[in-house]
Amino acid sequence: MTFKELGMSPEILKAIEELGFDNPMPVQAETLPVLLNDDVDLVALAQTGTGKTAAFGLPMIQKMNYTNKDTEVLVLCPTRELCIQISKDCKNYSKYIQECTILPVYGGASIDVQIRTLKKGVKMIVATPGRMNDLINRGKVDISKLKYIILDEADEMLNMGFKEDLDNILAQTPNTKHTLLFSATMPREVEAISKDYMKDPVRIQIGSRNQGADSVSHVYYLVHAKDRYLALKRIADYYPDIYSIVFCRTKLETQEVADMLIRDGYNADSLHGDLSQAQRDHVMNRFRLKNVQMLVATDVAARGLDVNNLTHVINYNLPDELEQYVHRSGRTGRADKTGISIAIINLREKYKIKDIERQIKKEFTKAEIPTGKEVCKKQLFNMIDKVEHVDVNYPEIETFLPDIMKKLEWMDKEELIRKFVSLEFNRFLEYYVGAPDLNVDESRERTKQEKGKRDTKTNKSGNFTRLFITLGHKDKIVPQRLIGMINDYTHERHIEIGKIDILDTFSYVDVEESKAQAVIDAFEDKFVKGRPIAVEIAESKGSSSRGRSSERRSSSDGRRRDGGGDRRSSSKKSDDRRSNDRNSSDRRSSDRKKDSSRRDSDRKRYR
Incomplete structure (x- = not known):
């Protein structure tokens, strides 16, 4: 099927032929017939770089009414670069339709210039959510006649924290408009937008849901x-x-x-x-x-x-x-x-x-x-390939050749090649001589890890600090991933980890006392799904010979420490421990209630 057979206008066909468009890509072949022939809501799931801009841009350009200057199409995308790229592509598609005015609207550019252009009338706006929301709040853009709104890279916009901006923009659009949603993946948040703002959308999927590209x-x-x-x-x-x-x-x-x-x-x-x-x-x-x-x-x-x-x-x-x-x-x-x-x-x-x-x-x-020898071989043949295919400027070099030939006449061909290759290649040979093997032998590493675990069980002091962290089951957190994050963010591989309790929206993890502050500091400025990760000390824990297997218990007053309280002396801790041991049977139930109350408090604070 060709673009002409799909029913594209002569003006658009002329423009895209100049761009080298021959046959539509899969996402275009699926969406163009639907959007050209019907006014519908649509959800298209396709990978980045599969031709999604033309999939929505071509039918929008063809269907707009050019007898007026009302804004009929709004395209929202996550970043300035994508905003500029979509605008550029759509301007190329509409090259021979003079009335098709397209304006990129994004932060980092003069808002006054954008406002002046909007006052003249723009048929299509391509915008980032933040700047578009700003213009709406200022009353500087009229989208009351909007016919189509396109959410491109919807999953990326939500990951970047634009949910509130998107909700506000969508709330300002007329109920009669149609919504097109394009995304590489379909997480729950994107699915929620399709349910809240779309009416019986046509669904198009290129490849499997949330699947990587075949190429x-x-x-x-x-x-x-x-x-x-x-x-x-x-x-x-x-x-x-x-x-x-x-x-x-x-x-x-x-x-x-x-x-x-x-x-x-x-x-x-x-x-x-x-x-x-x-x-x-x-x-x-x-x-x-x-x-x-x-x-x-x-x-x-x-x-x-x-x-x-x-x-x-x-x-x-x-x-x-x-x-x-x-x-x-x-x-x-x-x-x-x-x-x-x-x-x-x-x-x-x-x-x-x-x-x-x-x-x-x-x-x-x-x-x-690759080993050092393999790298050297690859570089050598890459250089020889370049020599083989180099363009020679014969007129310019001809005058120098007699002197060059005379200079090198004492060398045979093999020696000349050796010297020429060595001139460029010696630095690689020198760098990689005796280069170590960087590959990990998994079987040996497992043996070392198992020995390390046995040694750790024998030598653990059991001095842990319990940390509260705003990650839980809803963030797809498992113990291995949490431990991996601690290792990666702290750039340490030997922090002792004790008991881990993972709940729906938050977790508790015991880390060795001397490393607790390092872990808290390491998680600063870290984000998950666009929201910051908060880590703080959840409760004070004294020394425990029980170590990793010790049960979680509240301190005697049941209060949370906020990180600035004075530490009790070791003798005081010892007295408290003996007191707790004598009264543990009477207070165990009370402790559990306090621990539950503290969790509820944590949950409310970080929702």
């Missing part, structure tokens, strides 16, 4: 945590033409990894929330021009980026939210190209791979970190 292969490398950066460099060296985004968890780590790559001679740069808009634009322009081969970025900073032909996505750290992996990996393997999504993990994180496999319904391939 992307998934690979993981198992290394020691301390070797993560060395593994990243070796992967980059093994793929000389790599063009990738490297995902890190935090702004600090992002900048550190980028700085190390630049220092070590790689074409790299960073993208995170601490950059100004001008710095961000400069980095992105360099990346799109491929002056930067490896862009090190946080999830938030990379949302909405539209970059084609990425060869790899590298997860320097796996995301806390499994659904975020779908968005990361979806940035490669676009537009009928193939791509590779790489995860660099340590043994403690291996369980996450199984969780992601269930999520994306695809299997990871375990790969071996």
